[in-house]
Amino acid sequence: MAEYTGALPTPTPETRPYWDALKEHRLLIQRCKECQRAYFYPRPFCPRCFSFNVEWFEASGRGKLYSFVINHRPAPGFGPEPYVIAVVELDEGPRMMTNLIDVEPDPDKISCDMPVRIVYEDVTTEITLPKFRPA
Ligand SMILES: [Zn+2]
Numbered sequence: 001m002a003e004y005t006g007a008l009p010t011p012t013p014e015t016r017p018y019w020d021a022l023k024e025h026r027l028l029i030q031r032c033k034e035c036q037r038a039y040f041y042p043r044p045f046c047p048r049c050f051s052f053n054v055e056w057f058e059a060s061g062r063g064k065l066y067s068f069v070i071n072h073r074p075a076p077g078f079g080p081e082p083y084v085i086a087v088v089e090l091d092e093g094p095r096m097m098t099n100l101i102d103v104e105p106d107p108d109k110i111s112c113d114m115p116v117r118i119v120y121e122d123v124t125t126e127i128t129l130p131k132f133r134p135a
Helices: 016-023
Strands: 027-031 052-056 062-071 083-088 095-100 115-122 128-134
Touching: 016 027, 016 052, 016 128, 062 095
Parallel strands: 095 128
Antiparallel strands: 027 052, 062 083, 062 115, 083 095, 115 128
16 A cells, blocks of 8 residues: 555554454444443543443444535645545444545535445554545
């Protein structure tokens, strides 16, 4: 693969299962075993009821576009401009900040609530980024 020069995340002990699953092209998120709510980003306790009784599970990778902005300003580690910064609401409930790709960065081509599905972008041998495209 071509050398990737963009910004890269640094996995932590709390997020390692998430990044490892992305490398295998699977989206793992967490769910609270007390109140049954799914949540994102990864953390060792439920953000709603604060229980530590939580588990990982594989999400469908499907959802809808909750919100977006088309960025035209250069930002080191991102781009090329323009590109779409998106918040996707997963079918399982949680929202993820991501990029919408494989669509023209044109407000006439993108609308909230449009169905989207995950695309796994292998940017290095260690990191795969979750992005989304129109479904
Ligand atoms: Zn809970």
